[in-house]
Amino acid sequence: xxxxxxxxxxxxxxxxxxxxxxxxxxxxxxxxxxxxxxxxxxxxxxxxxxxxxxxxxxxxxxxxxxxxxxxxxxxxxxxxxxxxxxxxxxxxxxxxxxxxxxxxxxxxxxxxxxx
Amino acid sequence: xxxxxxxxxxxxxxxxxxxxxxxxxxxxxxxxxxxxxxxxxxxxxxxxxxxxxxxxxxxxxxxxxxxxxxxxxxxxxxxxxxxxxxxxxxxxxxxxxxxxxxxxxxxxxxxxx
Numbered sequence: 001x002x003x004x005x006x007x008x009x010x011x012x013x014x015x016x017x018x019x020x021x022x023x024x025x026x027x028x029x030x031x032x033x034x035x036x037x038x039x040x041x042x043x044x045x046x047x048x049x050x051x052x053x054x055x056x057x058x059x060x061x062x063x064x065x066x067x068x069x070x071x072x073x074x075x076x077x078x079x080x081x082x083x084x085x086x087x088x089x090x091x092x093x094x095x096x097x098x099x100x101x102x103x104x105x106x107x108x109x110x111x112x113x114x115x
Numbered sequence: 116x117x118x119x120x121x122x123x124x125x126x127x128x129x130x131x132x133x134x135x136x137x138x139x140x141x142x143x144x145x146x147x148x149x150x151x152x153x154x155x156x157x158x159x160x161x162x163x164x165x166x167x168x169x170x171x172x173x174x175x176x177x178x179x180x181x182x183x184x185x186x187x188x189x190x191x192x193x194x195x196x197x198x199x200x201x202x203x204x205x206x207x208x209x210x211x212x213x214x215x216x217x218x219x220x221x222x223x224x225x226x227x228x
């Protein structure tokens with residue numbers, strides 16, 4: 001089943017405005033990660049927030065995590081045309097015996113920054 | 116962070132044929148992962164490639180359709196077999212440890228005519 005569900009699915013804003021994307025998940029997690037994808041290329045990791053953290057910053061990015069609501073948000077401040085991309089949240093899949101087992105991705109938000 | 120080279124970057128193939136995608140990492144890694152991204156969709160995990168053992172496939176993906184090799188700790192291949200237009204997707208490999216960021220290749224954009 002889909003672990004992460006983003007909203008909105010698409011967002012178009014003017015350059016300089018802030019963009020907020022939300023993600024919900026269903027099961028307990030150790031961390032939640034946000035990725036960016038430009039034009040169907042590979043994914044670039046943006047931020048990882050651990051389950052015991054509530055907020056994390058990286059440059060113009062701010063991520064929040066509410067484990068009680070099983071939700072996270074990604075805020076991009078002072079948006080630029082170069083921020084135009086698809087943004088995905090993802091949660092780790094842990095195998096029962098320990099060790100990595102890939103990620104479960106949300107549906108993604110396609111962000112368009114209009115100059 | 117790991118640097119991943121994936122090739123080909125894109126291909127157009129005839130239905131019924133097979134294509135092998137290569138993923139090369141610049142460091143030794145235990146786990147490598149293969150994802151499919153159908154047009155306009157999110158990423159779905161196909162399988163986990165383990166060195167020295169059979170790949171672990173997710174529900175809906177089978178070895179006959181997506182055979183995977185993992186001959187050493189820096190390399191893996193994914194073959195898309197007997198392709199049909201429904202296989203038109205971006206295929207991506209990634210590496211990463213549990214609870215750490217994943218690093219992705221640039222993907223292979225595959226179109227089947």
